[in-house]
Amino acid sequence: MLTRALIVVLAILNLGVASWWLLRSEPAPAAAAKPATGVAELRWLPGGTDAAAVAQTAAAAPTAALVEREAAPTAAVAAAEAPAPAAAPLAPPADAPKPAEAAPAVAAAKPTEPVVEKPAPEKPAAPPRCVALGPFADRAAATAAQGRAGSLLAPARLREQPAASGSARYRVLLPAAASREDAQATVKRIVAAGLSDYYIISQGEESNAIALGQYRNREGAERRIAAVQAAGFQPRLVASGDAGQWWLEGQLAAGSEPAQAQQRSGAAQQRSLECTRLR
Known part of the structure; x- marks a missing residue:
């Protein structure tokens, strides 16, 4: 049984090889190698021509084709190495910003340092001023004058000055x-x-x-x-x-004057007074 199988396999292989030989195409002739650029071409000259003399002739007088082939790369290299002509400067557009106008934009792009405002120096407070207004005949008259003076004297008090x-x-x-x-x-x-x-x-x-x-x-x-x-x-x-006589004593309000307090209270006189005496 195994023998029969081997025979069948060998027969199939033989048929495949025979079909390949029958159906294969003729091999294409090899293309002649082209000579490299810049290298002289060697040719077979029949008739017993001296190869050495041919080589000397080819070296002494290269053919026109070889000269053209060598001149073409040289011109290409010279054109590549030649400096390119300077391009004419382009005129700026009409709406282009002037250098002076662009400067603020550059300055604005820079981060600005925070400006620290220094507090204005406080003015020293004016020292308090105290006055005595009078004289008044009795306590009732001095009390009425205190009411008329109002907020111009704060604090205020009544004081009786005994007769000498x-x-x-x-x-x-x-x-x-x-x-x-x-x-x-x-x-x-x-x-x-x-x-x-x-x-x-x-x-x-x-x-x-x-x-x-x-x-x-x-x-x-x-x-x-x-x-x-x-x-x-x-x-x-x-x-x-x-x-005795009655006097109205007190500290003047800020921004008020002794003459103003005297006029409002109706006093006949006004005297400067040390504020420590009111304490």
Whole structure:
């Protein structure tokens, strides 16, 4: 069985080789090699011509074709090595920016350093100024002047300047009654309230008025008035003799002048005052 298979394979191989020999084409003749550029071509000259003489003739007088072939590469190399003609400068377009105009653009492209603004030096604050306005006849007049001055004096205070001679007197009085009987009735009420040191004025402009004390300084008179008011009465303070004077003292507001404060308060005079005295 194996033998038969080998025989069949060999037969198939023989048929394939025979078909190849029958169907193959004739080989093409080899192309003649072309001589290299710049090399003289060797030719076979029949008739016993001396090869050495032919070679000398070819070297001494190259054919025209060889000269043309050698001149062509030389011209190409010379053309390649020749410097190219300088091109004419192109005129700039009409809308091209001038160098002076382009400079700001270049400057703008550069990063700018942040500008640090130095704070303006603060002006030293002006020292405070204080004044005394007056004189006023009594406390009520000085209080009214303080109200008129308003914000021009802040802070402000009232100060009494006692008389130099020491002859000032301050009396505490109840208003005059309509009759003697009414004055006596008021005295009974005063006694019932626990107050003492009183008497009824019997003559003069203050007739039927009730005097509740006379004092040499205002502080004592004001304490007496406070006690009488606590008992339910409304006394008044009357200054007599060489009474003291009242002054309005305070610190001037920023930007105001002493003359302005004096005019607004209605004071007759104004004096410079040390601000430490107001503390």
